[in-house]
Amino acid sequence: xxxxxxxxxxxxxESIKLxxxxxxxxxxxxxxxxxxxxxxxxxxxxTFDQALENAKKFDNKPNNEQLLSxxxxxxxxxxxxxxxxxxxxxxxxxxxxxSYESTVTKNLWNNGxxxxxxxxxxxxxxxxxxxxxxxxxxxxxxxxxxxxxxxxGGSSSALAADxxxxxxxTDTGGxxxxxxxxxxxxxLKPTYGLxxxxxxxxxxxxxxxxxxxxxxxxxxxxxxxxxSGFDEKDSTSINKKKEIYSKNLKDNIKGxxxxxxxxxxxDNMPKEIDELWEKGKKILKDLGAQLIDISLPHTKYALxxxxxxxxxxxxxxxxxxxxxxxxxxSEKGKDLIEMYENTRSEGFGDEVKRRILIGTYVLSSGYxxxxxLKAQKVRQLIKKDFDDSFTKxxxxxxxxxxxxxxxxxxxxxxxxxxxLNDIFTVPVNLAGLPALSLPAxxxxxxxxxxxxxxxxxxxxxxxxxIGYAFEKNCGYKNExxxxxx
Amino acid sequence: xxxxxxxxxxxxxxARISVDEAKVDSLTKDLNSIFKFIEQLNELNTDKVxxxxxxxxxxxxxxxxxxxxxxIREKILKNSPKKNEEFxxxxxxxx
Numbered sequence: 001x002x003x004x005x006x007x008x009x010x011x012x013x014e015s016i017k018l019x020x021x022x023x024x025x026x027x028x029x030x031x032x033x034x035x036x037x038x039x040x041x042x043x044x045x046x047t048f049d050q051a052l053e054n055a056k057k058f059d060n061k062p063n064n065e066q067l068l069s070x071x072x073x074x075x076x077x078x079x080x081x082x083x084x085x086x087x088x089x090x091x092x093x094x095x096x097x098x099s100y101e102s103t104v105t106k107n108l109w110n111n112g113x114x115x116x117x118x119x120x121x122x123x124x125x126x127x128x129x130x131x132x133x134x135x136x137x138x139x140x141x142x143x144x145x146x147x148x149x150x151x152x153g154g155s156s157s158a159l160a161a162d163x164x165x166x167x168x169x170t171d172t173g174g175x176x177x178x179x180x181x182x183x184x185x186x187x188l189k190p191t192y193g194l195x196x197x198x199x200x201x202x203x204x205x206x207x208x209x210x211x212x213x214x215x216x217x218x219x220x221x222x223x224x225x226x227x228s229g230f231d232e233k234d235s236t237s238i239n240k241k242k243e244i245y246s247k248n249l250k251d252n253i254k255g256x257x258x259x260x261x262x263x264x265x266x267d268n269m270p271k272e273i274d275e276l277w278e279k280g281k282k283i284l285k286d287l288g289a290q291l292i293d294i295s296l297p298h299t300k301y302a303l304x305x306x307x308x309x310x311x312x313x314x315x316x317x318x319x320x321x322x323x324x325x326x327x328x329x330s331e332k333g334k335d336l337i338e339m340y341e342n343t344r345s346e347g348f349g350d351e352v353k354r355r356i357l358i359g360t361y362v363l364s365s366g367y368x369x370x371x372x373l374k375a376q377k378v379r380q381l382i383k384k385d386f387d388d389s390f391t392k393x394x395x396x397x398x399x400x401x402x403x404x405x406x407x408x409x410x411x412x413x414x415x416x417x418x419x420l421n422d423i424f425t426v427p428v429n430l431a432g433l434p435a436l437s438l439p440a441x442x443x444x445x446x447x448x449x450x451x452x453x454x455x456x457x458x459x460x461x462x463x464x465x466i467g468y469a470f471e472k473n474c475g476y477k478n479e480x481x482x483x484x485x
Numbered sequence: 486x487x488x489x490x491x492x493x494x495x496x497x498x499x500a501r502i503s504v505d506e507a508k509v510d511s512l513t514k515d516l517n518s519i520f521k522f523i524e525q526l527n528e529l530n531t532d533k534v535x536x537x538x539x540x541x542x543x544x545x546x547x548x549x550x551x552x553x554x555x556x557i558r559e560k561i562l563k564n565s566p567k568k569n570e571e572f573x574x575x576x577x578x579x580x
């Protein structure tokens with residue numbers, strides 16, 4: 001089967017189950033693709049020997065009862081993997097080999113999958129274009145010199161280029177949904193607390209959430225089911241019965257109420273984003289959903305709030321990188337303090353340093369009330385906007401991003417213009433809600449555009465169902481020419 | 486308000502990050518544009534709003550005070566950039 005790797009995860013699972021292909025053949029096919037795609041720079045580390053070993057083990061004693069039987073998976077390099085280097089895209093962790101496995105990846109392996117490699121990402125997940133990684137830019141398979149989005153840019157690039165059948169990312173302000181939108185793939189940010197944060201390199205702990213990135217909505221439901229679940233080791237993990245998202249996936253959305261927030265039509269938004277939104281509304285309406293105009297009045301304050309809360313949490317989370325217990329250490333400096341300062345200066349990249357400084361400043365004595373406390377209050381207002389709307393609607397439909405993928409270097413000189421990429425995704429993180437980005441069309445340059453479905457807390461099944469129905473009726477298909485191999 | 490170079494150097498000191506003198510100007514420019522953006526929040530009156538400290542409707546769990554691991558000294562020391570037998574080594578602190 002020469003084209004196995006361009007199939008969806010669920011199709012591949014079926015082929016494995018029916019023994020049309022062995023796990024070893026499947027793994028070899030992905031390894032070949034990865035070796036031919038070095039130009040994309042989506043991998044930081046590959047674990048081919050280990051993957052081949054695991055594939056053989058599966059083939060010798062196949063267990064097809066699991067959600068991810070015999071499936072090789074590459075994951076974002078923010079998830080700690082036991083005995084496999086975990087860098088978070090940073091020089092400061094360039095030599096870090098965890099002695100433990102993150103809960104989310106362990107859940108995947110317990111469901112029959114195994115590791116194929118670690119995917120490039122923005123440094124400490126701080127970025128929207130994968131340009132802040134210590135390991136270099138990642139290329140979007142959609143076009144040479146295009147960014148794959150970020151921070152889960154290695155994940156979106158590898159998925160769209162058929163280098164992994166599905167993957168996982170993390171989303172603090174849009175880092176799953178924006179790259180999914182830029183590459184014509186599906187990305188889900190789950191409800192805060194649904195997937196364990198244990199063993200994930202921390203960025204902003206009240207916002208960080210891991211989630212699946214896949215080619216189809218069905219695949220997304222399978223991955224979410226495999227990775228989610230209560231974890232004692234994460235104090236913010238939600239203790240609830242595990243859901244069977246894949247079995248419960250259905251495409252009947254008749255009578256559901258879909259909110260359309262007027263604040264998501266921003267100034268200077270390209271006409272094609274507006275047209276895409278209209279197209280999305282029509283598809284859902286034709287499927288029997290009811291469209292309802294709603295207002296989320298504090299939307300424009302979400303990004304400024306985010307740029308206080310996230311750097312504040314990051315500055316305290318990243319205080320641990322001191323060059324003493326693990327990670328990079330500078331040889332320069334005459335005493336302990338200078339060793340710290342040089343280690344952190346040489347180990348962190350510019351964007352990470354910028355955010356640590358913002359965070360340190362907004363938390364510093366005399367400024368805390370004016371910035372951090374203010375942001376926490378506005379965050380309350382943003383959450384209340386959603387709470388109010390969800391008394392009237394089942395889900396909310398918006399564009400995923402204000403533009404399609406841009407060129408490498410296009411926005412690096414202006415941090416604020418880079419931050420504006422996340423204007424539609426950030427409010428969801430502040431409110432802790434689930435949101436699904438779906439590929440929905442192309443702009444006039446032929447680059448993918450996505451639409452976002454936002455759900456109530458823990459209502460993943462509903463947005464997956466709406467997404468499933470949408471996907472069947474949208475007719476979007478990624479047609480990527482493999483120009484890189 | 487605007488951040489001047491001295492303030493930025495002070496914050497960098499608090500954050501234990503040495504800042505290259507040559508980069509202070511561009512850093513000042515970037516941080517000021519970010520703070521200008523952030524300060525849009527001042528348009529909002531939030532006097533009567535409670536700050537949101539946790540997004541979850543649950544209080545933090547406590548666990549039993551039981552030892553669940555241990556005897557992992559080697560694992561903990563494994564990634565240390567400099568060690569001496571069972572100790573992390575740092576530059577001299579006390580003369």
